Amino acid sequence: MEQPQLGRYVIQSEIGRGAMGVVYKAMDSVLERVVAVKTVNMALERDHADKYEARFYQEARAAGGLNHPNIVTVYDAGKAGDVVYMAMEYIEGVELRALIGEGRQLGVAQALSIAAQVAEGLGYAHERGVVHRDIKPANIMVVASGPVKITDFGIARMRASADLTQTGVMLGSPKYMSPEQVIGKRADHRSDLFSLGVILYETLVGAAPFNGENVTALMYQIVNFAPPAPSAVNPAVPQMLDYIAAKMLAKPIEERYQDARELARDLRECERQLAAPAAVSVPPRSAAALASGTQPQLVDTRAQTVLLAHTSNRTREADKLPEELASAPARGVAPSFDSVEATQRLAVLTGATVPGALVARETATQAIRSLPRASGRGWRRRDWLLVGGAALCGLIVARAIVKRDGSRGET
Secondary structure, three states: OOOOEEOOEEEEEEEEEOOOOEEEEEEEOOOOEEEEEEEEEHHHHOOOHHHHHHHHHHHHHHHHOOOOOOEOOEEEEEEEOOEEEEEEEOOOOEEHHHHOHHHOOOOHHHHHHHHHHHHHHHHHHHHOOOOOOOOOHHHEEEOOOOOOEEOOHHHHHHHOOOOEOOOOOEOOOHHHOOHHHHOOOOOOHHHHHHHHHHHHHHHHHOOOOOOOOOHHHHHHHHHHEEOOOHHHHOOOOOHHHHHHHHHHOOOOHHHOOOOHHHHHHHHHHHHHHHHOHHHOOOOHHHHHHHHOOOOOOOOOOOOOOEEOOOOOOOOOOOOOOOHHHHHOOOOOOOOOOOOHHHHHHHHHHHOOOOOOOOOOOOOHHHHHHOOOOOOOOOOOHHHHHHHHHHHHHHHHHHHHHHHHHHHHHHO
């Protein structure tokens, strides 16, 4: 039986299936190399086929211009009948989704390495004007003896152009959406970083930071809730990583990391500190639990989820944060660290009380700047007596000197 073919690519097997099409393992008959061929059936989008096809080629060109170790390389794009396809690098690895399925968590070092590599790949793409907009575990390939790879750059931006599929289901992955995507605002490169923050949290804890019985409840949590610090659930997580995760998951986009390269540097610094002998301080009970395969659950601790009294388009007024929050430094984190959510997590770590109704309108840096300087209180009674006594003594001494000089003149 003759094998099916798309252009010069001979289909060998199906390796994946998504909302927009199928991914095949195929052989490039010209260069004789194995490739992955992602297809989109335009017959399913009769009303918008021309628009989708034009966008497909546009995004294929954008993805094809990305050449980075942490991004899957796109080789070619074409069309056969009603099917448009994109030929790309074939990866011998597994999706991150498979590694963290059923509540499994990764080791802190592995989770850090994966997040840092994804951040480095995103930084390269963002610098060239390419935004993914659908960062999720299914789009991250983990290779046993090679770099982590981000997939689906070409398809993701095309998906973002429409709100609904032909079946009326929302496109994208609600679990990993940023607050601005949830409320219908345009997503930019900082949305990718929020999605990566959700993934990092999930790999560390074994559970997503936001959950809901339905899509509506999930989206409400994404916009309004701050999850517990990762270390409150997994004691092996270092404090610095709590800060980094908090900034990645900041609700207001301006308080998030503004640059994926900056995020990657912080993750690498945390990785370096974790590898240093002095940084290894996992409690014995936690180490035993991890060794035995015990999976932590989101339990009822003092790190309760805090309902934020604001949304992404909140108004910002002047409120003071507790002094414990204002004075705690974010050691080792990038100088621009300045996140309300990070401050709230810091409150949990330090044991400070943050009322549930507190509207956190000051960031950590602003709170530090607002600390009282030198005291400007009025003089007390003791102060006046001391000054008056000193003045009186001065007068007595002065009179004695005048009398002495006068008696000398008479003689």
